[in-house]
Amino acid sequence: xxxxxxxxxDPNKANTHILPEFEYLAPRTVEEAVELLSKYGEEAxxxxxxxxxxxxxxxxxxxxxxxxxxxxxxxLNYIEDRGDHVAIGAATKLRALERSGLIKExxxxxxxxxxxxAGVQIRNMGTIGGNLCNAxxxxxxxxxxxxxxxxxxxxxxxxxxxxPITQFFIGPGKTVMARNxxxxxxxxxxxxxxxxxxxxxxxxxxxxxxxxxxxxxLRMNGNVVEDVKVALGSVAPTPMRAxxxxxxxxGKELTxxxxxxxAKIVRTEVKPITDIRSTxxxxxxxxxxxxxDALKKAMERLGR
Amino acid sequence: MGTRLINFKLxxxxxxxxxxxxxxxxxxxxxxxxxxxxxxxCGIGECGACTVLLDGEPVLSxxxxxxxxxxxxxxxxxxxxxxGKLHPVQExxxxxGAIQCGYCTPGFILVAKRLxxxxxxxxxxxxxxxxxxxxxxxxxxxxxxxxxxxAAEKISGGKA
Numbered sequence: 001x002x003x004x005x006x007x008x009x010d011p012n013k014a015n016t017h018i019l020p021e022f023e024y025l026a027p028r029t030v031e032e033a034v035e036l037l038s039k040y041g042e043e044a045x046x047x048x049x050x051x052x053x054x055x056x057x058x059x060x061x062x063x064x065x066x067x068x069x070x071x072x073x074x075x076l077n078y079i080e081d082r083g084d085h086v087a088i089g090a091a092t093k094l095r096a097l098e099r100s101g102l103i104k105e106x107x108x109x110x111x112x113x114x115x116x117x118a119g120v121q122i123r124n125m126g127t128i129g130g131n132l133c134n135a136x137x138x139x140x141x142x143x144x145x146x147x148x149x150x151x152x153x154x155x156x157x158x159x160x161x162x163x164p165i166t167q168f169f170i171g172p173g174k175t176v177m178a179r180n181x182x183x184x185x186x187x188x189x190x191x192x193x194x195x196x197x198x199x200x201x202x203x204x205x206x207x208x209x210x211x212x213x214x215x216x217x218l219r220m221n222g223n224v225v226e227d228v229k230v231a232l233g234s235v236a237p238t239p240m241r242a243x244x245x246x247x248x249x250x251g252k253e254l255t256x257x258x259x260x261x262x263a264k265i266v267r268t269e270v271k272p273i274t275d276i277r278s279t280x281x282x283x284x285x286x287x288x289x290x291x292x293d294a295l296k297k298a299m300e301r302l303g304r
Numbered sequence: 305m306g307t308r309l310i311n312f313k314l315x316x317x318x319x320x321x322x323x324x325x326x327x328x329x330x331x332x333x334x335x336x337x338x339x340x341x342x343x344x345x346c347g348i349g350e351c352g353a354c355t356v357l358l359d360g361e362p363v364l365s366x367x368x369x370x371x372x373x374x375x376x377x378x379x380x381x382x383x384x385x386x387x388g389k390l391h392p393v394q395e396x397x398x399x400x401g402a403i404q405c406g407y408c409t410p411g412f413i414l415v416a417k418r419l420x421x422x423x424x425x426x427x428x429x430x431x432x433x434x435x436x437x438x439x440x441x442x443x444x445x446x447x448x449x450x451x452x453x454x455a456a457e458k459i460s461g462g463k464a
Binding site (some may be wrong): 026051071118 | 305308326327328337344346347348349350352355358361362363364366368369371372415418431434435436437438
């Protein structure tokens with residue numbers, strides 16, 4: 001029996017090419033921004049790169065009364081080596097991450113993820129904080145940050161709190177952040193031992209969002225997996241770690257058979273849906289394939 | 305909704321203009337300043353026809369609020385020719401016949417200009433990767449890639 005081709009675009013959400021009216025606010029400090037968020041709550045949206053927010057406003061999906069631009073807050077834009085971790089300001093452009101030698105050297109999977117995103121124009125506009133706060137299950141920066149066990153720093157009226165990225169996403173478009181909180185920093189711990197990492201994605205064309213994306217971070221002791229982290233996107237309500245797959249791989253020799261066995265496990269861990277970009281069946285199937293490919297690439301990076 | 309006065313440089317000349325909070329850069333450029341090279345194509349960041357350079361970097365003017373360019377510098381293809389002579393990337397596009405209907409051309413030229421500032425001699429793969437945010441609905445990609453290669457040769461002082 002033929003199944004329906006999946007959800008169609010809602011005609012009520014057609015792109016109007018016109019931005020609805022709003023009031024533009026441009027705080028100069030994080031504290032000012034948090035104050036404005038506290039004051040306007042549900043009626044306000046944070047504007048960073050605008051590449052998602054303004055699109056959704058043109059489509060009439062979002063109609064905020066206030067846009068709080070964080071682009072004039074200088075203290076949110078940096079990539080800093082802090083010894084045991086690298087700190088990235090939330091409003092740092094994707095392009096800055098792509099061009100950072102530090103990121104490329106320490107976190108190849110994050111570098112690859114950013115490089116794979118959209119076109120150069122969007123990467124000049126979009127920010128790492130925006131990509132995370134949108135909380136799209138397909139966010140390309142999420143799987144690498146999940147395998148590197150990054151933390152995010154969130155500012156609110158009562159100060160700052162640090163949240164592991166593994167606890168940050170709670171549903172499609174939803175994070176643990178309250179309405180009056182602002183993401184200010186991403187901290188990525190440096191690997192303590194030689195780690196091979198890789199990011200891969202399957203998308204229809206180069207500009208598209210992922211049908212499935214994956215990051216792995218792999219540590220080997222001889223031929224045996226000492227530690228491995230696996231994270232996937234676009235296959236569950238949030239970007240997800242594949243803990244059972246990780247547990248299975250630990251302590252095993254990474255043979256072809258073992259990797260394909262792991263592929264079977266990851267297919268049971270993902271919880272994909274059918275949408276305009278792909279079917280659940282396809283996503284489940286290729287999650288396994290892309291896992292094997294990513295493991296091989298990570299091994300190569302370790303010089304094996 | 306408020307309006308505010310913004311100041312920015314457009315193709316080297318200072319501009320001072322009152323804009324509405326929800327006004328997009330592309331509308332200010334096209335409708336109020338007469339700069340018609342950026343095109344309002346898809347409106348959602350897929351086509352690249354509205355590309356302009358913001359402080360030298362390609363961005364989408366249809367997803368940029370005009371208020372956000374206050375104090376910055378915008379370049380469009382109107383600002384590329386010097387003393388009546390086209391920029392090498394523009395020349396190369398003409399010479400290779402890389403222009404069909406012309407709608408996407410300004411975006412491609414600006415992105416190509418930025419690529420060639422970053423890399424003197426990019427490979428074909430690199431060129432294709434770099435222009436992936438620009439669509440040519442006439443599908444004239446072959447000549448566009450040829451033109452960018454030719455521009456690279458011109459700029460690095462090879463063939464004139």
